[in-house]
Amino acid sequence: MNTQNITITLSETKKEKPQSDQLEFGQVFTDHMFMMDYTEELGWHDPRIVPYQPITLDPASMIFHYGQSVFEGLKAYLTEDERILLFRPEKNFQRLNKSNDRLCIPEIDEELALTALKQLIETDREWIPTAEGTSLYIRPFVISTEPYLGVAPSGSYKFIMILSPVGSYYKEGIHPVKIAVETQFVRAVNGGTGTAKTGGNYASSLKAQEVSGKMGYSQVLWLDGVEKKYIEEVGSMNVFFKINGEIITPALNGSILQGVTRTSIIELLKYWNIPVTERRISMEEVRQAHKNGTLEEAFGTGTAAVISPIGEFFWQDEKLLINEGKTGELSKKLYDTLTGIQRGKLEDPLDWVVEVTKASSLSTVR
């Protein structure tokens, strides 16, 4: 695929940009978007940057019926010296293709996708917010577009990337969340779609969230779908524990999403020579550790909040308060290091950060 073929059509009007310090998550979108089409005849073709615009689809399009879709989520950051940084974007496009494979969606050229993303960001660079803790959220996604009411892989698709300036996840600094352990509903099982980032996983999670939300818990911790004993992950975060000095995260067992933040934390801990164990961990083990005072910290990890300290678990009518509901030392250190690297404030010892420069643009503006 010749990446020089990405065409750019600039928007004639520019939308008003929101105040950098008043941003919500995922509600405002920039002036442009990237789009590319797939047909059986032409494969993926016509990569283009166009004004942000609605998508028009036949009501029989498969996305409306059989949920064949995948997505990704990553962020671009503006440094103090006005460089634009991405955090391991190649990992997101690798995972996109892993999701594509599970959902029978044709593979996307990862290099083309990254080049296109850089050009899109360059085109809308004025939209990257500057206030402390803000960033530009990036949403690549693929939808199935063939108008056909049969359960089969679609013959046509659209790959789209849209950008949204987002506020700081923690308006008043990093602080712990309360999480309900889900005992009725199940997110995924081995053999299902848990390792893929596909819409159905999130649709099925809404009910559990609604129920626990009513009880004052913003997110749920999923247990395994077979025995409802072993810890999997939080709504859109992986999860780590520090028990008696050991740092533990559930092993990738075939139903957990492999988070880029999770991978990076494991690599960072190894780089620091701090042992980290990927293994099966039950909720009962966490309860026992809490009981005997060895549950030192728990935190979620994901693109949105980076590190989300967990101050309390609610499980089977019991409240497990962790570290007196305060942010733990390790959580804080990981948060500061990761966000420091992502925003170009700290050295990048593991070569994670990718800069977006004008030079990465080689496209035709028409």
Next chain:
Amino acid sequence: MNTQNITITLSETKKEKPQSDQLEFGQVFTDHMFMMDYTEELGWHDPRIVPYQPITLDPASMIFHYGQSVFEGLKAYLTEDERILLFRPEKNFQRLNKSNDRLCIPEIDEELALTALKQLIETDREWIPTAEGTSLYIRPFVISTEPYLGVAPSGSYKFIMILSPVGSYYKEGIHPVKIAVETQFVRAVNGGTGTAKTGGNYASSLKAQEVSGKMGYSQVLWLDGVEKKYIEEVGSMNVFFKINGEIITPALNGSILQGVTRTSIIELLKYWNIPVTERRISMEEVRQAHKNGTLEEAFGTGTAAVISPIGEFFWQDEKLLINEGKTGELSKKLYDTLTGIQRGKLEDPLDWVVEVTKASSLSTVR
């Protein structure tokens, strides 16, 4: 909800209708569609029949990202004396609301939906195909439309119904299918979305279908997601067995879709005083029955094919040939009776059939 408020805007041009004897499934759509919108402010509002037309959505619309959607599938039949019949349509709208509840989608007025459907069919009645075995397939569906990249129930939805004239499922009369028993992938588990008709269930099934399709099996039989032992259902059919005179179908265990055809067969067998058991049944039991010659029949049941005799199961490198690969007596009797009732050729002893008449239309044509 005042059902008189359904407005009708007629199409100015009419599409060419396909030959009644050359119809495929779900590829051609009629001149009109039904649409109704939901917002938090207004609830479900503006029910309307409009020309069949594309849907225009913001690329951030939730349906493209988080798969919050549900659908239904039923059929309308034209009798020899030109009456239009629906088969237990109220069951489909009840199930739609059951699916809505699982997916956190606001409830739809079932009476309004049925009235709207009748009016839509009446509007496009010329599209109902007449050839032997053909029908008008009806696809009601709900999509989440709010442009917001957060995992939460959408604040806005569209409920749409489209119609497609479809050919006979069996071009050369009822005949058995070959089915592969899935041992790797899982459709659903208790606590998941298996009892709802939502896109994600079908998206996740594509991979298994692709794999078994390459081996020459058109559909897969799903086993339970926990032990991978117990029989659940086929791709888009429930399943029945006749073993040593006992008619068995897997009990509704929290991960199986409750098919309208399944319910009707159970009711019909009871009406005939033929015992039918809803219970757990393992694939091993079926294998044993095959081995000792007591596996008399197996068949799938669903709106598309009504009854689909199963001539062969492929499981763990073994082929289980059933009834010498021929259609069994019970399968044939159920097929003839159900299709006879649906098409108004046989008496309707359990009062299943609903007629679409001009009188059911009370709407404003504008």
